[in-house]
Amino acid sequence: MKDLPTATEAPERAILVGLITPAQNEARAKEYLDELEFLADTAGAVTVRKFTQKMNGPDSRTFVGSGKLEEIRQYNEDNDIAMAIFDDDLSSKQVANIEKELKIKVLDRTGLILDIFAKRARTANARTQVELAQYQYLLPRLTRMWTHLERQRGGIGMRGPGETQIETDRRIILDKISRLKEELRSIDRQKSIQRKNRxxxxxxxxxxxxxxxxxxxxxxxxxxxxxxxxxxxxxxxxxxxxxxxxxxxxxxxxxxxxxxxxxxxxxxxxxxxxxxxxxxxxxxxxxxxxxxxxxxxxxxxxxxxxxxxxxxxxxxxxxxxxxxxxxxxxxxxxxxxxxxxxxxxxxxxxxxxxxxxxxxxxxxxxxxxxxxxxxxxxxxxxxxxxxxxxxxxxxxxxxxxxxxxxxxxxxxxxxx
Structure with missing residues (x-):
């Protein structure tokens, strides 16, 4: 009996989202989304569609506005989309609101680049540099990680532990950032000696x-x-x-x-x-x-x-x-x-x-x-x-x- 072929993991299907603003016209927005598609391909995702929205600037809650977000949600449900990638940085509040509406994974441009960096880093030096960048990116987004506590906010004593956990995680991450910076300083000293030895x-x-x-x-x-x-x-x-x-x-x-x-x-x-x-x-x-x-x-x-x-x-x-x-x-x-x-x-x-x-x-x-x-x-x-x-x-x-x-x-x- 012949062995059955091993199933390969299918690439994630993604949609890309960008803004057309007074500072970024339609042609520029299209070019940036084309580059974002190349980034997504590098990370291993398949771009299914690109969405753009004309606005004066990003919406503070949902980046693209509730109407466009509803259009994206409907398209995602009809086309089995696993991930939405936004061409600009998102705040923790924006990510939480968008995930709540779309019910799929949400990434911004920096998060995607960091994922590629983590995939490409081969030496200890590069991995340390990427890890530091990841923690610096994660630090202001800690609150989104604890949104599951919102369901229990009415319970006695639940709000305090949630805040305590966030502060605990913040301290852990700050300690790791400090340690990684010291590691990189040590690497810098070694590299400096290597450069002098040349x-x-x-x-x-x-x-x-x-x-x-x-x-x-x-x-x-x-x-x-x-x-x-x-x-x-x-x-x-x-x-x-x-x-x-x-x-x-x-x-x-x-x-x-x-x-x-x-x-x-x-x-x-x-x-x-x-x-x-x-x-x-x-x-x-x-x-x-x-x-x-x-x-x-x-x-x-x-x-x-x-x-x-x-x-x-x-x-x-x-x-x-x-x-x-x-x-x-x-x-x-x-x-x-x-x-x-x-x-x-x-x-x-x-x-x-x-x-x-x-x-x-x-x-x-x-x-x-x-x-x-x-x-x-x-x-x-x-x-x-x-x-x-x-x-x-x-x-x-x-x-x-x-x-x-x-x-x-x-x-x-x-x-x-």
Whole structure:
């Protein structure tokens, strides 16, 4: 008798909910929900439908208002939905009211990202950082965990123990947060010693929005096997590799990707990871040029670097990745309206604001290996200048090596 196939657990069916407000128009809300769908897919959920509601701002009780919530409830019942994911942070009061109405699991954007972080964390360092972020997220939401006591509120003596339990849990969580922060301080000290032990080698850090190809580029340049996947937050752990281009060694660091609407306290949990960015001599800002809104992603990364890392003024090379996936829709010759972003070819874009970047920009495909030699050349020149400021006596060696390389190139050309 043949063994029966093992049943695999079906992914949770989810609906996504976002707002259209004066500060966030319909196109922006749609883009954010598309990104939220990618997050849900990364977490293992299947998005069945997206709901949007036009409002001046979130409703303090139900986020989207009672009418829209009733519409969502009816759809959920008819389509066997297990989870509702909201594109903004929810208060404990909002979550309680929404769960009471929908009778399904309710998550907000931060809760979903934390779930992905917990799934992706592989090292003790990353797991500690994620655990700290989870407890900091949980602390202001403790009251929702004790809503079962509301049914007994009329009973004598029940209200006091409920409040006492909440305070007890709060103290336990605060103690855990304190312990985790001390663990991370210890990790920071160890990482600091490791960085000092690396000597005065030039440090280059890969930064960028999540899922732009940083880890793929890391593998290509360092010939290593850093985990890379077409998912958001595939990399949480900092990876440092020694890279040698021509005669010059330097350290290359892969870091966690950034994303919109990422709470500061969550980023702060990854301080030891971001210290690698703070102490880098040169940043490679990797951009997915095939993404329709890559310019906004650049702004998000630059803002995060300035606000959290204090690294906005560091030397930087913009690496526009995924040129092989770039597409555009040529504008009809009879269309007299100004060309939009989606109508511009890659050559058109290079002649736009990007042209002002000069030597600070390079266009590549890490997956296809397109234009990698130009990137390596730029890296070599930048790293060499940084190296010579620390070891001026090496200038003669570099000049000698470069002259030999030129002579070999001339001889090769003559032979051919």
């Amino acid at each position: 000597g005065k080698l030039t440090r280059v850090a890969l930064v960028g929005y999540t899922n732009v190809g940083k880890s793929t580029l890391m593998n290509l340049l360092s010939k290593s096997d850093v985990f890379a996947e077409n998912k958001l937050f595939a990399t949480l752990d900092t990876t440092v590799r020694k890279v040698i281009i021509e005669n010059l060694p330097f350290l290359l660091t892969d870091t966690v990707g950034f994303i919109r609407k990422l709470p500061t306290h969550l980023v702060d949990s990854f301080k030891s990871t971001l210290d690698e960015v703070r102490e880098a001599d040169l940043l490679l800002h990797v951009v997915d040029i095939s993404h329709p809104n890559f310019e906004e992603q650049i702004e998000v990364v630059n803002r995060t670097l300035a606000d959290v890392c204090g690294s906005a003024d560091k030397p930087m090379i913009m690496v526009f990745n995924k040129v092989d996936a770039f597409t555009y829709t040529p504008k009809d010759a009879d269309d007299l309206t100004p060309a939009r972003r989606e109508n511009l070819s890659l050559d058109d874009l290079k002649q736009s604001w990007m042209s002002r970047m000069g030597e600070d920009a390079v266009f590549i495909s890490a997956r296809k290996g397109i234009n990698i030699d130009e990137l390596k050349h730029k890296l070599y020149e930048r790293a060499k200048q940084i190296h010579l400021t620390r070891f001026p006596y090496n200038d003669f060696l570099f000049q000698t090596y470069d002259n030999l390389a030129e002579e070999e190139e001339e001889e090769s050309g003559a032979d051919s």
